[in-house]
Amino acid sequence: MAQEENSTGRNGLIGKIQEFNFNISDWTIYKARLDNYFEANNITGVKRRAIFLNMLDEDSYRLMFDQCSPVKPEQKSYEQLLEIFDKHFAPVHTPFAERIKFYESERGPEESPNEWVARVRRLAIQCEFDNHLETVLRDKFICGFGKGLVLDRLLEEKITIYLADAVKIANHKMAALSSFGCKNGQGQDGQQDENPVKQEVTQTTEASSASSELGCAARPLPDAIRDLVEQEINRLVDVGILTPVSFSEWATPVVPIIKKNGDIRLCADFKVTINPHIQVDQYPIPRIEDLFGRLQGREQFTKLELSQAYQQIAVDEPSKSS
Incomplete structure (x- = not known):
């Protein structure tokens, strides 16, 4: 004791x-x-x-x-x-390591504006911001709020706003929202549902009315890759990309591709089944010259690598029978 x-x-x-x-x-x-x-x-x-x-x-x-x-x-x-x-x-402090902690910090869901600004000040102690301290503190205080009505209100202010004024505005906004039953000072557009519904992009495949169901017999597989194909099919079922069915109006043969690392990429030969019968959206593909013209003078670029790119977009329920 x-x-x-x-x-x-x-x-x-x-x-x-x-x-x-x-x-x-x-x-x-x-x-x-x-x-x-x-x-x-x-x-x-x-x-x-x-x-x-x-x-x-x-x-x-x-x-x-x-x-x-x-x-x-x-x-x-x-x-x-x-x-x-x-x-x-x-x-022993290194300013850059402390700045990483500072910039990666975010306001906690139960943290009041006063508690948040106090933590921001504490995190900045060893960052050596010097003459820029007040500006950095203000920016971190505002940017550390999650999406919601409080952040929307703060973003309405001019860039010259002082930190003390930003804290006062955040406190007033959260008090007003709390009086209407908005948890943690967030409105309906800022609340996170306990069971959020994920927004999904789906692709609709429309077949022409004159088409009839078409099935194609399975093609023989070499014994050397048969197990790999079975493993890949099971994996796609486990992650929810493929759904096992006992009957389908359409049947398309698979085309296994062996990648450089020895894994299997499972493709389908739709050109002999559904491709001749679907209604294709006619959208002109941009020319590479036009794309380069739009990029001229730009400084920042983003490259997105999509694993299994053709499986990133789901098809809607009526199209799954195709």
Whole structure:
């Protein structure tokens, strides 16, 4: 149990100071509290050293004893003892590593604007933003809000808004929304349903009215790849791309392609079954010259690599029978 100096009362001292345990206490915070305690009670001179050493638990005192060796801690001044612990507990910070933590942080779902801005300030302590600190704090405070009505309201402000004003606006907006039962200050467009419905893009395959069902017999597979094809079919079923059926109006033979890494890409030969009968959307493919013309003068580009690109878009229910 940690020992404490008494609060204002029997001995007339103001406040209290807990025993220092370096395993659970933050030295920087403890030192600031200790200085305030001494100042509030007008404690000076050697009494500061005696009280400080007395408030160290056994492990902390042993650490101080070892740091002072070959002399004893009692032979050092109070200021010298503080300097010893300052050097020992000084955290090693690299500004860029701290900035990564700063920029990757986001406001928690239950965090109020005041709590969020306090955490933003704390994360910025070791980032060395210098003269840009207030601007960076303001930007992080605003951008750290999730999508919703509070963020929408903050985005209406001019770029010259001060951090204190942004915090005030966020508090007022969240209070107004909470009065209408909006959880965490988010409106309907910002709430996340416990069972969200994923938005899916589906492709409709329309066959001409004159077409009739067409099935094509399965093609023989080499024994060397038969197991690989079976494994790939099972995998596609497991991930929900293929659905097993006992009967289909259409039947298309598979075309297994062996990739460079030895895996199987499972394709289908639709040109002998449904392709001649579908109604194709006539959309002109852009010319490469037109595309390069649009990219002229641009500086940032994005390249998207889609695994199994032809399986990224699902077909709707009526088309699944095709």
